[in-house]
Amino acid sequence: MTRSQYVRWRTAIFAIFLASGLSIATWAARVPDIKDEIGVDNAQLGLMLLAGGIASILGVTVSSVILARFGARRGMLGAMILFGLGVAVIGIGAEVFASPIVVTVGLLLWGFGNGAVDVMMNVEGAAIEKHSGKTILPLFHAFFSFGTVLGAGLGVLAIAIGAGVLVHLSVMAALIVVIAFVSVANVPATEDEVVPAETGEKLGWRERLSITLSAWREPRTYALGVIMLGMAFAEGGANDWLALGVVEGHGADPALGAAGLAVFSVSMTVVRMFGGPLVDRFGRVATLRVLAVTATIGLLLFILAPSLPLVFVGAALWGAGVSLGFPLGMSAAADDPARAAARVSATATIGYIAFLAGPPLLGLISEHIGLLNTLYILVALIVASGIASPAAKPIAGSTVGAGHSHGH
Incomplete structure (x- = not known):
């Protein structure tokens, strides 16, 4: 791998960590507004958030299966589109339908996609560590933190300029999907690094x-x-x-x-x-x-x-x-x-x-x-x-x- 390919790969994974943090803070910043729009109390809201959390754990759990089946590039792209879509659906559920059910569907999509991408981006980050021989995962996780800070800051800005939940969340969802396509294009197609040849496509579903x-x-x-x-x-x-x-x-x-x-x-x-x-x-x-x-x-x-x-x-x-x-x-x-x-x-x-x-x-x-x-x-x-x-x-x-x- 050339130096420039390596730098592009590393930058792509930084961007994916950032997008993951961004997605969380984007809807979290608007929770009070979402709660008002759909008219639920704290206990109901807690259950909705719990559903998103359970979906995250499901995404984390099946991520290695997705990775084995589709490889890192397609797996990460699919998961990021899913959580971007989830952010948009939360906005649509709150402002268009004022429906707790639609918002919960958005949280489920977001949770599953974000949980799945979480493992895949960490596996890629670890492959980058192997390649460079240096500990870089803490810095990747710092970018996730930057994403949450950025998302919260943009949330404050959106509220300050009077942007509704729908507009705010839809714009951010579109941004996340753009980051997904640009980033994944720069991830090298060396799937064998993540799924070595002997565990590749030749193995059946059960063995994988x-x-x-x-x-x-x-x-x-x-x-x-x-x-x-x-x-x-x-x-x-x-x-x-x-x-x-x-x-x-x-x-x-x-x-x-x-x-x-x-x-x-x-x-x-x-x-x-x-x-x-x-x-x-x-x-x-x-x-x-x-x-x-x-x-x-x-x-x-x-x-x-x-x-x-x-x-x-x-x-x-x-x-x-x-x-x-x-x-x-x-x-x-x-x-x-x-x-x-x-x-x-x-x-x-x-x-x-x-x-x-x-x-x-x-x-x-x-x-x-x-x-x-x-x-x-x-x-x-x-x-x-x-x-x-x-x-x-x-x-x-x-x-x-x-x-x-x-x-x-």
């Missing part, structure tokens, strides 16, 4: 499925799952409860709650931007251990801090600490190119279930013991994640994430 399911029989999948579980639970928990923790737990006003979440997000994104070189220097396992300690200190500080500035320091450490759990778990799952799709899919499924199911569970428990006390559950999970970190050690023959410090 058995390769896909084989990852669930490997102990390492579950050990990586523990890393992802703790980190994803703590990341999802922050997204849903951090702002409320600042307001209800520490008696601050709502604007400071939003600021606390912003501190968390910025901290997480910054570490994702610069985390790759650190991993290459010190290795995946050492980095995960240090970050588990960082997240633990951050969470304890957030829960116990006597003053608001310390709460914000806690939020920053919490964000930094959980930032690389997901990308490094994905990277470790993809160490063996022959089994990358199946393993990334299995590990991501565990992470996703934690990310989506965790926050509502925390909410239920917090009704009984209070929100700040509930966050101790995250502390325990992060500690478990740190203990499981040796599972992320690169397998024999893989150099990405091994670290160079021992060589000097």
